[in-house]
Ligand code: ADP
């Protein structure tokens with residue numbers, strides 16, 4: 001199984017190179033390189049075939065082959081066959097070598113495109129009879145370079161012929177019989193050459209289960225190791241003080257907030273390190289939960305760090321935390337990219353000496369030369385995608401604080417347990433009472449004037465409005481240009497209102513000023529690029545207008561919409577877009593139909609598939625050969641439960657029946673670590 005592919009007849013150094021680019025190095029790799037689709041080549045009578053349909057027929061060769069060469073290496077080979085009582089002309093392109101193999105009166109199986117009017121099959125290839133007996137489903141592989149399908153198929157045929165019996169079962173008998181799983185070697189074979197659809201389905205189910213089980217075992221094993229390290233700090237604090245803090249809040253916590261808070265506090269007091277994802281829809285009140293956690297951490301004598309994706313958000317969190325902690329002795333510092341060098345140095349010194357209790361900054365916070373005196377808790381807002389990288393950075397710095405990720409992009413459960421299988425997940429599934437769901441409307445772009453009339457009325461009532469300009473991925477300059485122009489249009493259209501402007505090219509000071517002006521209602525309209533996307537909180541804003549809304553993804557639209565609906569008044573979101581595609585239209589409709597972030601993300605996932613859902617590169621999403629996270633959702637759940645039992649009971653390490661699985665897992669992990677470092 002571990003022999004190099006060159007052990008296979010027909011694979012020389014050249015093919016070896018191409019196969020390497022496909023990630024195929026060993027015989028085992030080749031065996032588990034599965035087709036991405038199959039062509040149905042069941043023999044069918046020509047009388048049933050339609051014009052221009054791809055057909056596979058059986059017939060006898062009725063005429064000598066005629067071969068013609070053209071310019072370059074092009075050639076055409078023609079024969080006639082007698083099939084189903086019809087004399088059919090068969091044309092092969094660029095396969096001159098076939099001439100020798102097509103022998104008068106031989107029986108052949110041929111497939112190609114059928115021209116009913118001329119009784120002709122073109123683009124033909126000849127199939128060996130035994131392949132048809134394999135069920136007629138012909139594998140099609142994703143291949144690279146100048147490798148040809150038929151060549152690659154031959155390689156696979158050779159390895160299955162030569163090595164299939166070396167494939168050993170890896171799953172224990174108990175699981176095999178519980179789920180009635182097909183044997184591994186059988187499944188591998190059928191995935192290449194399915195006998196029929198049922199065999200294929202069974203083979204697929206078995207391999208998907210194996211893959212997902214291995215994956216879950218790996219995740220849970222990591223998690224167990226990390227916990228067993230026992231290197232977390234068990235924190236204790238004055239619970240009365242925390243309760244008093246909660247009582248002093250201007251509102252009561254929702255039941256959901258209380259629930260996640262209790263998860264988090266028990267993590268903090270536990271000797272195991274917290275590694276938790278807190279998801280809650282926009283406006284569900286995650287910040288205050290974070291604040292309470294920081295307070296407990298502070299009372300226990302530890303420093304905290306809050307990391308956010310943008311400077312604006314850092315600013316805002318710093319302000320709201322300062323307010324929440326106003327009467328307490330929590331020393332809060334804010335490290336920003338625009339801080340003066342001297343200021344920065346002072347903050348860093350106070351952080352290292354332990355004078356600063358809570359530091360707030362962008363993601364760069366832990367990456368720079370920042371030293372803590374005793375960091376106990378790191379909370380990251382709206383940036384779950386960087387989870388893995390961040391943990392690695394912390395580890396490299398020798399820091400092992402409790403870690404909480406907060407996200408307002410709800411993750412469908414399937415993805416949460418696959419992408420974050422090594423994390424605990426808490427969910428705030430409830431908005432504070434009294435919030436009215438945001439009304440969402442979708443109109444054509446040329447309705448701007450009508451929208452402005454509506455906007456004007458809202459401002460008349462004392463409310464404020466965001467106008468988001470289109471996302472232009474190719475050019476920030478153009479994006480900024482758009483914002484400037486729209487700002488001018490609005491200023492002219494509503495001269496009696498004050499309109500602010502916000503975009504990425506403004507100086508830090510200018511951005512801060514614009515935000516402060518909007519915050520204090522000195523400006524009523526804020527024209528902005530997506531800089532305001534995450535976290536910004538101005539409860540008096542009730543209208544969100546999104547220009548060219550079809551340029552944004554659903555998650556982003558939901559985020560933007562979440563900037564309104566934060567107070568007691570009815571809020572509106574107006575999408576201006578003329579989407580050209582059906583998908584674009586569907587996205588707009590979905591937005592008008594639901595304000596539930598979980599439902600939205602589920603539908604987004606269904607429309608886009610898991611890879612794109614997260615953005616392929618940052619995702620850290622696992623890649624599977626057979627399993628599909630959406631389709632195999634149930635298998636995933638089953639595998640997850642099984643993995644938990646196998647790890648917790650210790651069976652994986654103690655029982656002989658799990659030995660192959662353990663070995664597979666160990667080599668997989670070793671391989672991965674090699675790649676990471
Ligand atoms: P997000 O989860 O999007 O980060 P925030 O933490 O910014 O939400 O909270 C949104 C708003 O709701 C804030 O103004 C906050 O003060 C308020 N809020 C939070 N929790 C409650 C609650 N239990 N009752 C009423 N208002 C709340």
Ligand code: MG
Pocket residue numbers: 286287381535
């Ligand atoms: Mg927030």
